[in-house]
Amino acid sequence: MNGIFVSRISRIAAAGLFLAASCGSSQKVDRGEMLMPDGYKDVKATIYVSPVASQRIYQKVAVLPFKAPTDLIGSSISDLFATALLKTNKYNLVERSQMEQVLGEQALGLKGVTESAVAIRVGKMLGVQGVIVGTVPEYGSKASGASELSAIGINARMIDVSDGGVVWSVSDSAISPSPIGLSSFAKRMVDNLVSQLFQEAIKAGDTVAANLPVPQIASSRGGVRSVFIQVVPDSPEAVESYTVLRGRTESGSYQEVGKVENSSRNVSFEDRNLLDAETYHYKVVGRNRSGMTTVPSQPVRVTTVGPPDAVTGLSAQSGLIRKVILQWQASFDPNVKGYNVYRRTSGDTWAKIKTLDGQSRASYTDEGLDDEKAYTYRIAAFNVVETESPPSRTAAATTKGPPSPVTGLKAASGEARKVSLSWNPVNEPEVKGYAVYRASHESGPFEMIKSIEGREQTQFEDGGKKGYFSEEASLSDETRYYYKLRAVNVVDVESPDSRRAIAVTKPVPTPVTGIRTGEKEVKRITVEWEPNPESDIAKYEIFRGEDPASTNKNVGEVSASTYRFVDKDLKDGSTHHYRLRAVDKDGLIGKFSIVVQSSTKPLPKNPQGIKAVFDGGQVLVSWKPNPEPDIVKYAVSQKGFMFWDKAGEASGPSFAFRGEVKKGKTLTFRVTAVDGTGLESEPSEEISLVIP
Incomplete structure (x- = not known):
């Protein structure tokens, strides 16, 4: 027989106790055949469970009367067997009355059916999947000393109506350990056999209980x-847990994919890691605390969600500065987690540039792009497991190029160390200002000298720029400068160059001309000159030096309407050198004039050849006449105790002293010459005379 045999012997019972004793006979008990107290549940019967038992479901089963020494015994044991089976909830059993009716109509009796062929025939008439038949080879008592002990032997098997195969079989013989009625001992023995049978059936995988x-x-x-499966919960007393089975086809094989406890409130299961847009079939099997399982539920057909639908309404905005704004219709699919943005340029492959989280996202700004360049975009939605939708339709956009060139650039010439620039505004909203470039030569190089904020700003005054140590570095005088402008947008992209503008700065005043000086003036020198030809002269500056190379001392300045300067408080007979320069109203300083020279009038020479004689009672002082033609007088001084005292004046080269004259007294004189301007010479040599 092709099957699984489970053969175990109780702790004391011997194997092969198929007793042939007649009903009610009494024999001497062999202690090895006795079932010990409390051992009913420990008797190990010979059990066989077919491999097909776990592969087929026997919902409806008929228990035929067992073949026994008497019909009553056979019916009684089969009834006990049916009752024990009902307690397991494994099978739906056909009622005896139903069997009698069907079989009676077919003129078949129910007395001790054992042949498989007959069992199959009966089973088909009853509409069952299995028929249980059995024999009771022993049903009586044995003497044990003064006591009578019950002795029973039972063989049972279930036959598959579809093919006549044995689904399972169980057999055992036992003797009660103590005096007990046959019916009571039979019930305990049958309960024990059925319990063991279905423990072994569960181990062999035959767990389906039709009555659950x-x-x-x-x-x-x-x-x-x-896939989400929700089960209507049964009573936890009947079903402890549920097993979820999955198959790819409704009639194909099913595999266990999960278990869930019966909470009697919410029994649900999620089957994960499935394929997208695939159809699966599910059944649910319940299991009770004994390990018996229910008949599988009716299968349900479920299809997983496929990839999201393609994104619609994609648009790309052109004409923006180094960016493109994308917009689309947000997906209404609750499984959409976000969107992937793809981009390509001409000739390039698609590249994912951004992952956006959120089902409701409907826009994205792609920044940091090149100027005046075409880009193509597409969007794909993705769900919670990153499965992407088909790509959307493409949308193309071109970024904005540089601003338009500046027009109307003008540069004003003739300004003092500066150039005023003006131009027309570039009326483009993205323009934020202008960059001013300057060069000293037409061929360049041009240097950016100023960044001007504000699109509406249209003027700039170039006054040079700060140099090192914060010293002002102005533009040079009478110098040609070249200018160009560029408009600048908000991302600092500059426009092409404007047309160039040229300006020449204002020249400094020309050197002062016509300089002349007075001659031999007393303690001063007068400087005169011709007015400068410039109309905006503010003043003239006069510089003096003691030699032509050092005329650096500014000794004065006069207004533009004055062409004369008197240098006063000079030393007599001193020579000085002068040069001048004009300064205009803008502060431009002209070049120096030529250097001119002049001298102040010198003092008369001190008188020479002084003599003193005493004659005729008076002292006569004489000297040589001075060579200067403008000598108007001579001053004669007499030496006193501490100072020189004025003795008198003379218009000619002699002087008669009329002071006190005493014999033996020494008189000392000296003489100075005075010209017509009041200049007085240094004193002559002293001359002394002793009065005789």
């Missing part, structure tokens, strides 16, 4: 690579 409530799938729905 068949699970009802309340709802099912497909998710993203997942």
Whole structure:
């Protein structure tokens, strides 16, 4: 026989106790055949479970009367067997009355059916999947000392009506350990046999119990690579847990994919890691605390969610500075987690540039792009497991190029160390200002000298720029400068160059001309000159030096309407050198004039050849006449105790002293010459005379 045999012997009972004793006979008990107290549940019967038992479901089963020494015994044991089976909830049993009716109509009796062929025939008439038949080879008592002990032997098997195969079989013989009625001992023995049978059946995988409530799938729905199954919960007393089975076809094989405890409130299961847009079939099997399982539920067909639908309404905005704004219709699919943005330029492959989280996202700004360049975009939605939708339709955009060139650039010439620039505004909203470039030569190089903020600004005064140590570095005088402008947008992209503008700065005043000086003036020198030809002269500056190379001392300045300067408080007979320069109203300083020279009038020479004689009672002082033609007088001084005292004046080269004259007294004189301007010479040599 092709099957699984489970053969175990109780702790004391010997194997092979198929007793042939007649009903009610009494024999001497062999202690090795006795079932010990409390050992009813420990008797190990010979059990066989067919491999097909776990592969087929026997919902409806008929228990035929067992063949026994008497019909009553056979019916009684079969009834006990049916009652024990009902307690397991494994089979739905046909009522005896139903069997009698069907078989009576076919003129078949129910007395001790054992042949498989007959069992199959009966089973088909009853509409069952299995028929249980059995024999009771022993049903009586044995003497044990003064006591009578019960002795029973039972063989049972279930036959598959579809093919006549044995689904399972169980057999055992036992003797009661103490005096007990046959019916009571039979019940205990049958309960023990059935319990062991179904423990072994469970081990062999035959767990389906037809009387357990068949699970009802309340709802099912497909998710993203997942399926949600909800079961109507049964009483936890009847069903402890549920096993979820999955198959790819309704009639194909099913595999266990999960278990869930019966909470009697919410029994649900999520099957994950499935394929997108695939159809699956599910059944649910309940299991009780004994390990018996229910008949599988009716299968349900569920299809997982496929990739999101393609994004619609994609648009790309052109004409923006180094960026493109994308917009699209947000997906209404609750499984959408976000969007992937793809971009390509001419000739390039598609590249993912951004992942955006959020189902409701409907726009994106692609920044940091090149100027005046075309870009193409497409969008793909993705769900919670990163599955992408088909790509959207493409949308193309071109970024804005540089601003338009500046027009109307003008540069004003003739300004003092500066150039005023003006131009027309560039009326483009993205322009934020202008960059001013300057060069000293037409061929360049041009240097940016100023960044001007504000699109509406249209003027700039170039006054040079700060040099090192914060000293002002102005533009040079009478110098040609070249200018160009560029408009600048908000990302500092500059426009092409404007047309160039040229300006020449204002020249400094020309050197002062016509300089002349007075001659031989007393203690001063007068300088005169011709007025400068410039109309905006503010003043003239006069510089003096003691030699032509050092005329650096500014000794004065006069207004533009004055062409004469008197240098006063000079030394007599001193020579000085002068040069001048004009300064205009803008502060431009002209070049120096030529250097001129002049001298102040010198003092008369001190008188020479002084003599003193005493003659005729008076002292006569004489000297040589001075060579200067403008000598108007001579001053004669007499030496006193501490100072020189004025003795008198003379218009000619002699002087008669009329002071006190005493014999033996020494008189000392000296003489100075005075010209017509009042200049007085240094004193002559002293002359002394002793009065005789």
